[in-house]
Amino acid sequence: IADQGLHRLLSHLGVIDEKAVAPAPTRLMRVEGPEHYLYAPVRGLFEPAFSLGDLVCANDFAGRIHFPEEPERLPRDVYFSGTGLVVCRRVPTLVAPGDCLAHLASDTD
Incomplete structure (x- = not known):
């Protein structure tokens, strides 16, 4: 999770040229x-x-x-x-x- 989030952040800030992968939908559980x-x-x-x-x-x-x-x-x-x-x-x-x-x-x- 942290690795994917960091890649999305770096992509958003333009630090890396890779396209960010969209996060998986949240699974609500109880x-x-x-x-x-x-x-x-x-x-x-x-x-x-x-x-x-x-x-x-x-x-x-x-x-x-x-x-x-x-x-x-x-x-x-x-x-x-x-x-x-x-x-x-x-x-x-x-x-x-x-x-x-x-x-x-x-x-x-």
Whole structure:
């Protein structure tokens, strides 16, 4: 976004001869409620199965929480409870109960 904006500004000011590319239309989105948030139910290491920009549905597999201090323990699967576009994803792998793992949004009408 910043790179495209800078090119448009430099083109507008005549600093560069390149034609500025028109920006994409704005996509208005909203958070619909608690189902648009995915929280860690347990402490461990979160392995996401999604990326930013993915469209997910309720009950889609979101990832696994691994237990490095208990290697014999099977990972815990986590699932999305809502449908929407992934607009935020937790970057630190280490999670505790209540940590937000993902944030969804959906288009406004």
